[in-house]
Amino acid sequence: MKRAAVCTIGDEILIGQIVDTNSSAIARELNSIGVKVFRMESISDDNRDIKCSLESLLQSYDIVIVTGGLGPTRDDVTKKALGELSGSHGTVLHNGQLEVVKRILANRGIEISDINRDQAAVPDTCEVIINERGTAPGMIFRFKENAYRHCPVLYSLPGVPFEALGLLPAVTEDIRRHFALDSIYHKTILTYGIAESTLAKMIEPWENALPSDMHLAYLPDPLTGVKLRLSIYGGEYAEEVQRIDSEFEKLKPVLGDAIYGEGNDTLQSVIAGMLRSSAKTLSVAESCTGGRIASLITGLPGASNYFYGSVTSYDNSVKENILHVPTSIIGTYGAVSRECAEAMACGVREALHTDFALSTTGIAGPDGGTPEKPVGTVWTAVAYPDKKHPGKTAVIARMFRFNNTRLTNIDRFAASALNLLRTVLLSELDA
Amino acid sequence: MKRAAVCTIGDEILIGQIVDTNSSAIARELNSIGVKVFRMESISDDNRDIKCSLESLLQSYDIVIVTGGLGPTRDDVTKKALGELSGSHGTVLHNGQLEVVKRILANRGIEISDINRDQAAVPDTCEVIINERGTAPGMIFRFKENAYRHCPVLYSLPGVPFEALGLLPAVTEDIRRHFALDSIYHKTILTYGIAESTLAKMIEPWENALPSDMHLAYLPDPLTGVKLRLSIYGGEYAEEVQRIDSEFEKLKPVLGDAIYGEGNDTLQSVIAGMLRSSAKTLSVAESCTGGRIASLITGLPGASNYFYGSVTSYDNSVKENILHVPTSIIGTYGAVSRECAEAMACGVREALHTDFALSTTGIAGPDGGTPEKPVGTVWTAVAYPDKKHPGKTAVIARMFRFNNTRLTNIDRFAASALNLLRTVLLSELDA
Numbered sequence: 001m002k003r004a005a006v007c008t009i010g011d012e013i014l015i016g017q018i019v020d021t022n023s024s025a026i027a028r029e030l031n032s033i034g035v036k037v038f039r040m041e042s043i044s045d046d047n048r049d050i051k052c053s054l055e056s057l058l059q060s061y062d063i064v065i066v067t068g069g070l071g072p073t074r075d076d077v078t079k080k081a082l083g084e085l086s087g088s089h090g091t092v093l094h095n096g097q098l099e100v101v102k103r104i105l106a107n108r109g110i111e112i113s114d115i116n117r118d119q120a121a122v123p124d125t126c127e128v129i130i131n132e133r134g135t136a137p138g139m140i141f142r143f144k145e146n147a148y149r150h151c152p153v154l155y156s157l158p159g160v161p162f163e164a165l166g167l168l169p170a171v172t173e174d175i176r177r178h179f180a181l182d183s184i185y186h187k188t189i190l191t192y193g194i195a196e197s198t199l200a201k202m203i204e205p206w207e208n209a210l211p212s213d214m215h216l217a218y219l220p221d222p223l224t225g226v227k228l229r230l231s232i233y234g235g236e237y238a239e240e241v242q243r244i245d246s247e248f249e250k251l252k253p254v255l256g257d258a259i260y261g262e263g264n265d266t267l268q269s270v271i272a273g274m275l276r277s278s279a280k281t282l283s284v285a286e287s288c289t290g291g292r293i294a295s296l297i298t299g300l301p302g303a304s305n306y307f308y309g310s311v312t313s314y315d316n317s318v319k320e321n322i323l324h325v326p327t328s329i330i331g332t333y334g335a336v337s338r339e340c341a342e343a344m345a346c347g348v349r350e351a352l353h354t355d356f357a358l359s360t361t362g363i364a365g366p367d368g369g370t371p372e373k374p375v376g377t378v379w380t381a382v383a384y385p386d387k388k389h390p391g392k393t394a395v396i397a398r399m400f401r402f403n404n405t406r407l408t409n410i411d412r413f414a415a416s417a418l419n420l421l422r423t424v425l426l427s428e429l430d431a
Numbered sequence: 432m433k434r435a436a437v438c439t440i441g442d443e444i445l446i447g448q449i450v451d452t453n454s455s456a457i458a459r460e461l462n463s464i465g466v467k468v469f470r471m472e473s474i475s476d477d478n479r480d481i482k483c484s485l486e487s488l489l490q491s492y493d494i495v496i497v498t499g500g501l502g503p504t505r506d507d508v509t510k511k512a513l514g515e516l517s518g519s520h521g522t523v524l525h526n527g528q529l530e531v532v533k534r535i536l537a538n539r540g541i542e543i544s545d546i547n548r549d550q551a552a553v554p555d556t557c558e559v560i561i562n563e564r565g566t567a568p569g570m571i572f573r574f575k576e577n578a579y580r581h582c583p584v585l586y587s588l589p590g591v592p593f594e595a596l597g598l599l600p601a602v603t604e605d606i607r608r609h610f611a612l613d614s615i616y617h618k619t620i621l622t623y624g625i626a627e628s629t630l631a632k633m634i635e636p637w638e639n640a641l642p643s644d645m646h647l648a649y650l651p652d653p654l655t656g657v658k659l660r661l662s663i664y665g666g667e668y669a670e671e672v673q674r675i676d677s678e679f680e681k682l683k684p685v686l687g688d689a690i691y692g693e694g695n696d697t698l699q700s701v702i703a704g705m706l707r708s709s710a711k712t713l714s715v716a717e718s719c720t721g722g723r724i725a726s727l728i729t730g731l732p733g734a735s736n737y738f739y740g741s742v743t744s745y746d747n748s749v750k751e752n753i754l755h756v757p758t759s760i761i762g763t764y765g766a767v768s769r770e771c772a773e774a775m776a777c778g779v780r781e782a783l784h785t786d787f788a789l790s791t792t793g794i795a796g797p798d799g800g801t802p803e804k805p806v807g808t809v810w811t812a813v814a815y816p817d818k819k820h821p822g823k824t825a826v827i828a829r830m831f832r833f834n835n836t837r838l839t840n841i842d843r844f845a846a847s848a849l850n851l852l853r854t855v856l857l858s859e860l861d862a
Binding site: 020028044071105165186198291292299303317351352406 | 541628658662724730746748784837841
């Protein structure tokens with residue numbers, strides 16, 4: 001198995017100003033072609049640090065992927081360090097990249113400057129991967145055996161995630177061409193609504209009976225629930241796929257509807273699939289989630305096929321005027337109540353003329369809340385066509401309580417609401 | 432200056448299934464007390480990898496912070512590796528943490544299992560920091576001089592971000608108690624609306640005149656624009672604050688209103704401040720941004736003071752029925768047009784009875800778009816009280832074009848719209 005390391009360069013990461021999302025995206029891509037990432041590092045924009053860390057990585061790993069430190073401004077020193085590391089005698093201007101630089105600037109109505117032109121200059125020791133999405137090119141450095149006792153390859157990508165992702169297909173294609181790759185196989189199934197430790201107890205007999213070459217991991221996340229991942233390294237790809245599938249198959253009777261998808265599915269993507277295939281439409285009324293649910297739903301391409309829209313009724317006047325929640329409900333039960341959640345769901349369903357409607361009302365914190373309705377409390381409701389009484393609306397509501405910070409509470413509220421909608425869709429669309 | 436390293440443990444990071452946000456949060460906290468993070472690493476859930484990497488970090492750094500690998504399930508091996516590394520003779524049950532485990536499970540209505548009880552057991556070589564937010568405790572390992580020629584301290588925190596963040600204050604307090612800390616000073620100012628390379632050209636004379644001990648970095652981000660950060664390590668804290676402030680002061684005439692804030696400000700937090708202090712209210716009508724703007728605004732505590740709500744008008748019927756956009760506008764100009772954006776802003780302002788209203792309509796992609804209105808096009812409008820004609824509504828609209836993936840386009844659309852609102856508030860609230 002080829003061994004890889006990912007190294008991110010930039011003080012902005014080390015001081016915590018930005019979160020590194022590139023390493024994770026790169027690891028996913030490498031995994032998919034059978035290259036395992038054994039180490040990720042983040043180091044500073046310092047010439048000596050860069051050379052020292054990269055030399056050490058090149059000694060231990062076949063593939064080293066570097067991101068960051070290629071921006072147009074002078075705080076970026078990666079290109080110089082890579083030139084020195086690879087014994088470059090100077091830089092050359094890459095015409096293909098220069099054309100892209102000119103085109104990008106022309107589109108923005110900006111005149112080309114020396115800083116921009118320098119972006120297309122690279123050490124004379126590298127091959128260029130043209131970056132169509134930005135001004136700094138990708139670079140490939142192939143090291144000879146005398147330097148590191150083996151022949152590692154270093155790929156340098158820009159730090160801007162959109163640009164780094166755009167170059168990844170060319171990187172994996174180059175890796176495939178140069179290395180004989182072993183297989184690797186991961187599969188993940190997704191569960192929602194069961195706490196990690198409860199889940200662990202429920203599936204303990206299954207886990208104990210797993211073949212010894214399969215590795216199980218639990219991955220909890222506020223938005224997607226607990227993911228269960230089985231991995232096998234090496235082996236015959238098609239056979240491993242089949243073996244892992246058959247182990248997961250045994251879990252279905254244990255976990256039932258708590259399993260909602262696999263791989264990169266999300267609650268909203270699974271809901272999208274159900275709505276699309278049944279040609280049903282959805283609207284949302286959000287109070288405490290403040291647009292988060294609509295944003296998750298519309299993050300998916302093609303959402304306009306089933307999602308009509310939403311109302312964020314942050315102020316009670318909006319609940320009353322747009323969603324027609326009776327003033328008496330808010331007066332009697334409060335805005336955070338089963339009654340209000342139900343009225344919001346029915347109200348948005350009627351106002352936006354959809355088949356299904358989802359609502360949330362709760363207290364995300366940090367302030368607010370009472371002993372009976374503490375911060376972290378949410379009521380969520382789903383309104384849908386009542387099959388027993390055609391033309392009437394059925395509505396179901398649930399209360400959940402969490403104990404997190406504001407943004408995590410909002411995510412958990414949104415996920416619980418989406419999961420309630422999913423279970424309603426499961427029972428209503430099936431029958 | 433004390434030198435720190437952060438090490439994240441978990442295969443889920445190395446295979447790219449989750450993004451590591453803990454390292455960034457830890458680095459920010461350490462920076463704030465004058466400890467500089469020189470290296471971040473992510474390694475696998477493997478006993479040998481963990482011991483080997485941590486030994487190497489303990490040799491080079493004064494402070495090593497480890498997160499992850501402490502969950503209740505068997506894929507977590509960190510605690511065992513830490514016990515071996517510190518010469519532990521076994522584990523002891525920590526009663527304080529056990530109480531928390533019992534309380535958390537009781538709140539969830541779950542009975543305590545052996546797996547849960549084990550969470551409160553720690554190597555006999557550590558001090559415990561009780562984790563009130565979860566079942567796995569924080570641990571402090573203090574190493575003696577004979578092991579590493581200096582006396583490093585290792586802090587182990589759980590991987591769940593909400594829990595790791597909860598333990599950070601205790602960690603920084605312990606670090607302060609044990610080390611004599613140098614000062615460190617960063618300050619960041621935030622700009623929106625000027626591309627990084629244009630900005631670099633505009634401020635080049637200023638940058639060339641900076642004192643040699645100040646380090647400048649550019650941090651571009653779709654949601655917040657380009658941040659400019661100046662750093663000084665060491666020195667007298669109060670004096671450095673003053674020196675950096677005075678350098679930034681010189682930039683104000685160059686960049687004008689493009690500077691919108693500093694530090695952790697965001698476009699939405701700056702807007703919140705202006706609305707609060709003038710007691711004005713806001714509503715939003717979103718098409719292509721699909722709830723993202725409302726979600727950004729309501730992510731801030733206390734948003735209900737100025738934010739009444741929003742309408743996500745994904746389907747044209749919602750634009751017509753709820754926002755009262757005339758059918759003729761959509762028919763004549765299309766939903767992505769200046770006219771539609773203006774009508775949406777005026778419509779939501781009237782329907783939700785607010786002082787200001789913001790709207791967006793555009794094409795986030797990947798599909799859709801025409802040669803005249805390609806993917807990445809957005810129209811945004813702000814409606815507000817017309818001062819010259821009391822009782823009437825004024826409206827201003829702008830078009831922007833980006834060239835990103837769906838989610839990044841949505842973020843850029845949202846930020847451009849918020850920035851338009853900010854500039855309108857600046858001129859309308861001032862006068």
